[in-house]
Amino acid sequence: MPKATFNKLKAEKKALITKAFLREFAVKPYDEASISEVVKQLGIAKGSIYQYFEDKMDLFLYLIEKANAVKAAYIAQIKRDDYPDFWSYFIELFKVGLNFDTEHHLESHFLFGLSQNLHSPSVKPLFDNMMQQAVQIFEELVKAEIEKGLFRNDIPTNIMAYSLFHTGRDMQEHLQFIGLVNPQKSIAEQLPVYHHKEELLMEHVQHYINLVKPAFNASDHDKS
Amino acid sequence: MPKATFNKLKAEKKALITKAFLREFAVKPYDEASISEVVKQLGIAKGSIYQYFEDKMDLFLYLIEKANAVKAAYIAQIKRDDYPDFWSYFIELFKVGLNFDTEHHLESHFLFGLSQNLHSPSVKPLFDNMMQQAVQIFEELVKAEIEKGLFRNDIPTNIMAYSLFHTGRDMQEHLQFIGLVNPQKSIAEQLPVYHHKEELLMEHVQHYINLVKPAFNASDHDKS
DNA sequence: ATAAATTATGACTAGTTAGTCACTTTAATT
DNA sequence: AATTAAAGTGACTAACTAGTCATAATTTAT
Numbered sequence: 356m357p358k359a360t361f362n363k364l365k366a367e368k369k370a371l372i373t374k375a376f377l378r379e380f381a382v383k384p385y386d387e388a389s390i391s392e393v394v395k396q397l398g399i400a401k402g403s404i405y406q407y408f409e410d411k412m413d414l415f416l417y418l419i420e421k422a423n424a425v426k427a428a429y430i431a432q433i434k435r436d437d438y439p440d441f442w443s444y445f446i447e448l449f450k451v452g453l454n455f456d457t458e459h460h461l462e463s464h465f466l467f468g469l470s471q472n473l474h475s476p477s478v479k480p481l482f483d484n485m486m487q488q489a490v491q492i493f494e495e496l497v498k499a500e501i502e503k504g505l506f507r508n509d510i511p512t513n514i515m516a517y518s519l520f521h522t523g524r525d526m527q528e529h530l531q532f533i534g535l536v537n538p539q540k541s542i543a544e545q546l547p548v549y550h551h552k553e554e555l556l557m558e559h560v561q562h563y564i565n566l567v568k569p570a571f572n573a574s575d576h577d578k579s
Numbered sequence: 580m581p582k583a584t585f586n587k588l589k590a591e592k593k594a595l596i597t598k599a600f601l602r603e604f605a606v607k608p609y610d611e612a613s614i615s616e617v618v619k620q621l622g623i624a625k626g627s628i629y630q631y632f633e634d635k636m637d638l639f640l641y642l643i644e645k646a647n648a649v650k651a652a653y654i655a656q657i658k659r660d661d662y663p664d665f666w667s668y669f670i671e672l673f674k675v676g677l678n679f680d681t682e683h684h685l686e687s688h689f690l691f692g693l694s695q696n697l698h699s700p701s702v703k704p705l706f707d708n709m710m711q712q713a714v715q716i717f718e719e720l721v722k723a724e725i726e727k728g729l730f731r732n733d734i735p736t737n738i739m740a741y742s743l744f745h746t747g748r749d750m751q752e753h754l755q756f757i758g759l760v761n762p763q764k765s766i767a768e769q770l771p772v773y774h775h776k777e778e779l780l781m782e783h784v785q786h787y788i789n790l791v792k793p794a795f796n797a798s799d800h801d802k803s
Numbered sequence: 804a805t806a807a808a809t810t811a812t813g814a815c816t817a818g819t820t821a822g823t824c825a826c827t828t829t830a831a832t833t
Numbered sequence: 834a835a836t837t838a839a840a841g842t843g844a845c846t847a848a849c850t851a852g853t854c855a856t857a858a859t860t861t862a863t
Contacts, residue, residue: 360810384699387610391850400812405852471698475608486756510790514783517753518746518790525745532710532741559738566734566742570794584840615820624842629822 357417361407372397372407374461377418381464381542384472385415412477419469422462429455441500441571442564449523449560453549460547467538467548470524493520500571507573515571526563530556581641585631596621596631598685601642605688605766608696609639636701643693646686653679665724665795666788673747673784677773684771691762691772694748717744724795731797739795750787754780 361369375397379388390411394401408414429451438444456463473482494516500506506515530536535555541548549556585593599621603612614635618625632638653675662668680687697706718740724730730739754760759779765772773780 363809384608384610386608387700389850390852401851402812402853403810406810411851474695476611483756490756510786513757514753514786514790517756518749518787521745521749521752522742525742525749528745529738529741532707532714533737562734562738563742566738567791567794569798570791574793587839613820614822625821626823626842627840630840630842635821 357408357413358406364407372399373418373421376414377422377461377465378542380415380418381461381468382539383468384475385411385478386475390414415478416481418465422459422465422469425459425462426452426455426466435496435499440505441496442568446557446560446564449526450557453553453556456549457547460541460545460550463548464538464542467527470527490516490520493517497571501573504573506571519567519571522563522567526560529563530559535559581632581637582630588631596623597642597645600638601646601685601689602766604639604642605685605692606763607692608699609635609702610699614638639702640705642689646689646693649683649686650676650679650690659720659723664729665720666792670781670784670788673750674781677777677780680773681771684765684769684774687772688762688766691751694751714740714744717741721795725797728797730795743791743795746787746791750784753787754783759783 364372375393379393383389390404391401394404404414408417430448432451433444433447435441435444438447469482472478473486490513494512497506497512497515497519501508501512531538535552536548538548541550588596599617600612603617607613614628615625618628628638632641654672656675657668657671659665659668662671693706696702697710714737718736721730721736721739721743725732725736755762759776760772762772765774
């Protein structure tokens with residue numbers, strides 16, 4: 356966590372520093388992100404950063420925590436119980452993600468980049484941990500659906516959870532793949548990733564969900 | 580491509596150099612892989628490498644080509660037409676992949692690592708290109724299945740292709756996630772990734788395929 | 804206004820890297 | 834055996850990096 360000095364900083368300066376580093380780590384993998392370059396951009400001394408944070412990793416963890424907290428507030432807005440089935444909930448999750456992106460594009464860019472640079476040696480253990488947690492949450496969701504008789508019960512839940520978790524990631528990646536979104540460019544232009552693409556995006560998500568739905572839903576392949 | 584000098588080298592030396600670099604690039608992302616370190620291990624001068632290759636990227640491209648060629652020979656062993664449905668073909672693809680891994684674990688490790696370090700800035704364009712090709716192949720496969728009436732036809736083929744392509748990757752990643760395989764450790768121990776895990780692996784693959792099968796197969800959701 | 808505490812600084816350390824090139828060694832040819 | 838061609842070398846360059854620390858500037862407290 357940041358040192359006391361950083362927290363005592365006035366909010367404006369704190370925000371400027373956070374923003375600059377979010378941008379840097381959004382564009383480059385951890386090991387290639389350069390503190391030297393960011394302080395140059397900020398016009399502050401490199402030594403200052405080490406008054407604020409223990410080291411590079413401390414700074415990085417702070418950014419993750421920060422961005423995750425902002426996103427978590429969006430996710431928490433919706434509850435599974437408010438939807439008739441998992442898939443309408445899943446789509447809604449995507450929609451709040453879209454709001455998050457529009458209203459906090461830097462944090463969104465950062466998390467987007469994070470999910471794509473998971474295998475840099477220095478972040479691997481860290482990321483594995485985050486992944487464990489994420490998949491665990493999905494496994495709970497899956498189990499609840501099975502309990503309700505809405506998901507099939509002939510496949511190990513951990514496999515279903517992992518696949519479901521990845522479906523979300525794959526959708527995002529695919530959007531990038533077909534050039535519908537361009538995170539790198541969006542960051543440079545300081546625009547949200549999905550800016551003015553909301554409808555196309557949701558259409559794409561709908562297709563994806565239509566595709567995977569029969570893989571999870573209980574029906575004839577259910578052995579119960 | 581490598582310089583003439585490299586090709587004139589006697590096969591044994593060529594193989595040793597190739598092996599050492601495959602190992603290095605298997606473990607680290609492109610930008611973190613160190614030529615200096617490998618030449619130290621090999622006990623040859625750094626200058627020699629630049630007698631063999633134009634630069635780091637030239638060396639890297641050579642390794643990709645090399646590893647891909649070896650794997651392609653395995654893939655080419657089987658043909659879709661020899662199987663009653665896509666999924667038995669898909670499983671067989673996995674099995675030859677397993678053979679490839681057993682018989683060429685270094686190349687296998689390298690390609691494994693490659694698929695996980697795709698977003699390093701320097702390799703991004705390169706990887707995007709490989710991805711385009713891979714997905715294109717999958718899209719052809721999907722189209723052929725639809726033609727045969729075996730896959731559903733109410734989802735854009737590019738979405739089906741992308742999802743299918745990722746299913747393979749996700750399966751691999753999941754095996755790593757649950758600790759069933761450990762590429763880093765396997766490399767250190769100079770063992771194939773899937774060594775002595777073949778049965779567990781195929782069981783896992785079978786589950787995964789059972790899961791996703793209904794997403795692709797034509798049935799009630801077909802609008803034809 | 805003075806003293807004390809806090810915050811900011813940037814030159815510096817020790818380490819890394821890819822790539823170069825004048826030179827030496829080895830091999831092939833005459 | 835002498836000459837030429839090819840292959841191998843390692844010190845060196847230039848460019849980076851994270852992190853340090855004695856000093857200077859600025860706030861805060863007295």
